[in-house]
Amino acid sequence: AQESYASIRDKPAETLCGQRITLKMNAGLMADLPSLESSGAEGVGLFRTELQFLIRNHMPKRAELSQLYARVIDAAKGKRVVFRTLDIGSDKVLPYMKAVDEPNPALGWRAVRVGLDKPGVMRMQLQALIRAAAGRPLTVMFPFVAQREEFTAARAEMDKALERERILGHPLPESLEVGAMLETPSLAFAPDSFYSEVDFLSIGGNDLKQFFFAADRENELVRRRYDTLNVSFLTFLENIVQRCATTDTRLSFCGEDAGRPVEAACLAAIGLRSLSMRPASIGPVKSILRRVDLSEMHQIIHTTRDEGHQSVRPAVMEYLRGKL
Ligand code: PEP
Numbered sequence: 001a002q003e004s005y006a007s008i009r010d011k012p013a014e015t016l017c018g019q020r021i022t023l024k025m026n027a028g029l030m031a032d033l034p035s036l037e038s039s040g041a042e043g044v045g046l047f048r049t050e051l052q053f054l055i056r057n058h059m060p061k062r063a064e065l066s067q068l069y070a071r072v073i074d075a076a077k078g079k080r081v082v083f084r085t086l087d088i089g090s091d092k093v094l095p096y097m098k099a100v101d102e103p104n105p106a107l108g109w110r111a112v113r114v115g116l117d118k119p120g121v122m123r124m125q126l127q128a129l130i131r132a133a134a135g136r137p138l139t140v141m142f143p144f145v146a147q148r149e150e151f152t153a154a155r156a157e158m159d160k161a162l163e164r165e166r167i168l169g170h171p172l173p174e175s176l177e178v179g180a181m182l183e184t185p186s187l188a189f190a191p192d193s194f195y196s197e198v199d200f201l202s203i204g205g206n207d208l209k210q211f212f213f214a215a216d217r218e219n220e221l222v223r224r225r226y227d228t229l230n231v232s233f234l235t236f237l238e239n240i241v242q243r244c245a246t247t248d249t250r251l252s253f254c255g256e257d258a259g260r261p262v263e264a265a266c267l268a269a270i271g272l273r274s275l276s277m278r279p280a281s282i283g284p285v286k287s288i289l290r291r292v293d294l295s296e297m298h299q300i301i302h303t304t305r306d307e308g309h310q311s312v313r314p315a316v317m318e319y320l321r322g323k324l
């Protein structure tokens with residue numbers, strides 16, 4: 001019989017083969033935080049900080065941000081919150097910032113590129129985060145890093161912010177993790193030194209997929225054209241999992257696909273052990289994970305690929321139907 005989502009809320013996302021998968025939630029507003037309790041999420045795997053910038057008609061002040069981030073950390077009651085620094089540009093334009101006219105905004109001046117070129121806002125944000133942590137652990141992630149040097153420069157901004165706060169007499173975080181989103185295919189081929197420099201990586205599957213297939217995620221004509229379970233994309237993701245394993249780099253996945261049960265089960269089957277999704281998806285994803293055997297699924301994925309199919313979806317669906 002199928003378990004109700006409520007009945008498994010406090011149970012682990014453990015597969016039939018005994019593999020634990022960490023399920024976290026994505027958030028961006030204070031209103032999302034009660035879901036941390038109700039969904040059974042093990043933390044916030046992606047806090048999209050740009051929403052706070054997008055809902056105002058003026059640039060938020062550092063004190064406002066720091067109070068807000070402190071409330072987020074309070075509400076998480078000791079569970080980790082991964083704060084992603086401002087990811088603007090492309091589909092996310094701030095009403096009070098002069099928009100730049102770009103021929104291809106998704107490939108343009110966005111996220112950490114803006115943060116590094118015009119560091120004022122990023123510095124303010126990092127300072128607000130350190131103050132919000134007020135001596136508690138802090139986790140920060142930079143979006144849209146495409147090469148190692150960008151991460152190095154962003155991390156240096158973090159170190160400078162820490163130093164400034166120390167001089168000003170503010171307590172520093174008890175522990176600090178600084179990671180990057182893996183959203184451009186280039187990072188999958190970055191040198192090992194990149195992998196050892198980051199404290200963790202989180203795959204932004206929405207962007208990674210659009211760049212992998214060169215198919216705009218905002219364009220109705222092409223956005224559904226390529227299946228996430230396309231064998232080429234899964235092979236690519238599996239390579240990233242393996243790189244992270246050999247370089248001992250913590251990896252998670254926080255794109256929308258993590259919240260789709262069939263996709264989530266496949267991500268687990270190729271080795272992902274941490275998924276972050278909208279809170280409402282945690283029940284359905286946990287429910288399916290508790291009914292699958294990852295080595296069986298892995299076998300199906302590889303056999304389908306070796307047989308030359310385009311997508312593993314039909315074979316995986318057939319396997320899952322037998323489990324429902
Ligand atoms: C992603 O790209 O998968 C992601 C999680 O970030 P966003 O959807 O905010 O671009």
Ligand code: MG
Pocket residue numbers: 183204206207
């Ligand atoms: Mg993204």
